[in-house]
Amino acid sequence: MPELAAVRVRPLVHSTARRPVRTPHPHHPAPVPATEPRHPRHPRAVCSPPHGSHGDLATRFALRLVEVLTGQRPVGQLQRHTTVPAYQQLTALVRTGPLRPTGRHAQHRLGRVHDSAPLPGSLEVCVRVEYGPRHHMVAFRLERHRRTEQWQCAAVEAR
Structure with a gap:
């Protein structure tokens, strides 16, 4: 019976010289070193409007517009904030619109x-x-007036 040869096992050595150098992936940021504190991710911050956005203006006008379309506010209150064609669209929607x-x-x-x-x-x-048991969509376009730089509603649609 042949003798088994003694197998020499080399210990595993963790050397940085033998590790492959990893380049960062172009779509993934480099990992944060352990010395810096990790900041929590806020996914909604990426989707938030940029600084100087007109989201507040759009929200306020949308609220006033829906109040007019539902009859809670008189249509004449938005007359100075709309162009003539948009005011005609708005009055037609108040009379016969879905809201x-x-x-x-x-x-x-x-x-x-x-x-x-x-x-x-x-x-x-x-x-x-x-509005009640139903859902409706309201779309409108705001444009800056050339001389006064005030925002005016130029078109309105509701379904």
Whole structure:
């Protein structure tokens, strides 16, 4: 019977010279060293509007517009904040639109207001409105007036 040869086992040596050098992936940031404290991630911070956004303006005007469309505010209150064609659209929506009041009084609730600025000096906004058992969409366009630099509603649509 042949003798088993003694096998020499080399101890595992953890040497940095033998490790492959890893380059950071272009889409993933380099890991934070253990010496720095880790800051919690806030995924909604990435989606938040940039500084100087007109989100507050869009939200305030959306609320006033929905109050007019549901009959809680008179349409004349938005006359100076709209262009002539938009005011005509607004009055037509008040008379025959989907948000006109019915026999019973229902409360409306605004969803998240989505705004985008396709061009400098213009803002396109849409908002979902819960009105009674139904949900509706209201979209409008705000534009800066050339002389006064005030925001005016240039178009309104509701479904």
